[in-house]
Amino acid sequence: MRLKHRPWGDTFIEEHPELIITKDRVENSNFNEFISRDPLELEIGIGRGDFILQKSLNNPAINYLGVEKAFMAAAISGKKVIDYKLNNLLIVSMDINYLFDKLKNESLNNIYLNFSDPWPKKRQHKRRLTYPTILEQYYSLLKMGGRIYFKTDNDDLFADSINYFNSSKFKVESIDYDYNLQDGDCLTEYEQKFRLQGVKIKRLVAIKE
Ligand SMILES: C[S@@+](CC[C@H](N)C(=O)[O-])C[C@H]1O[C@@H](n2cnc3c(N)ncnc32)[C@H](O)[C@@H]1O
Known part of the structure; x- marks a missing residue:
């Protein structure tokens, strides 16, 4: 998904380490706790985040990890979901290939x-x-x-x-x-x-x- 880079995207991701995990946040964040949860489901390439937001709202007992390699798409998804204050959704702004040896x-x-x-x-x-x-x-x-x-x-x-x-x-x-x-x-x-x-x-x- 090609989206024009916007400065608000950097600011938003910087201000929300609890919602969006970047490469440099893997160790010092809630990432490891979140991926240890059970049940856990994964969407790869969340785009603008509609699907994973609806899934998280409809199934509060299931934890959803949403991976998106395009930085601005991850930021747009984050902005869309932030006000719902969902405890069962985490966005990872990375290529899935970087995550394979981090997931269990x-x-x-x-x-x-x-x-x-x-x-x-x-x-x-x-x-x-x-x-x-x-x-x-x-x-x-x-x-x-x-x-x-x-x-x-x-x-x-x-x-x-x-x-x-x-x-x-x-x-x-x-x-x-x-x-x-x-x-x-x-x-x-x-x-x-x-x-x-x-x-x-x-x-x-x-x-x-
Ligand atoms: C064609 S878009 C579809 C977006 C969304 N799933 C939808 O249906 O509206 C594909 C998305 O997958 C993301 N993507 C592609 N390869 C990926 C990878 N290796 N890791 C993470 N995200 C990836 C792209 O950045 C893009 O946002």
């Missing part, structure tokens, strides 16, 4: 990948958030019975991701090429936009078992 194995109940960047060129595929090497990391971090919920508008990313999951240790539980919303679903900004445009939303659910 078998600590996550679910992982959400919503409208991840498609990285269409072959040489870019390894950056995809469903690429086989990254699926191995998710497999280690998830508890038995933990699931990955992956949604996208992108046909090529979806087709390739089905192959990635089918070649992984995960069991694919469901594949939808035109996912109908169900009660309790939370929508991201991209999903809201695509549904208004009539774009079919693809969804795959995979389980560690």
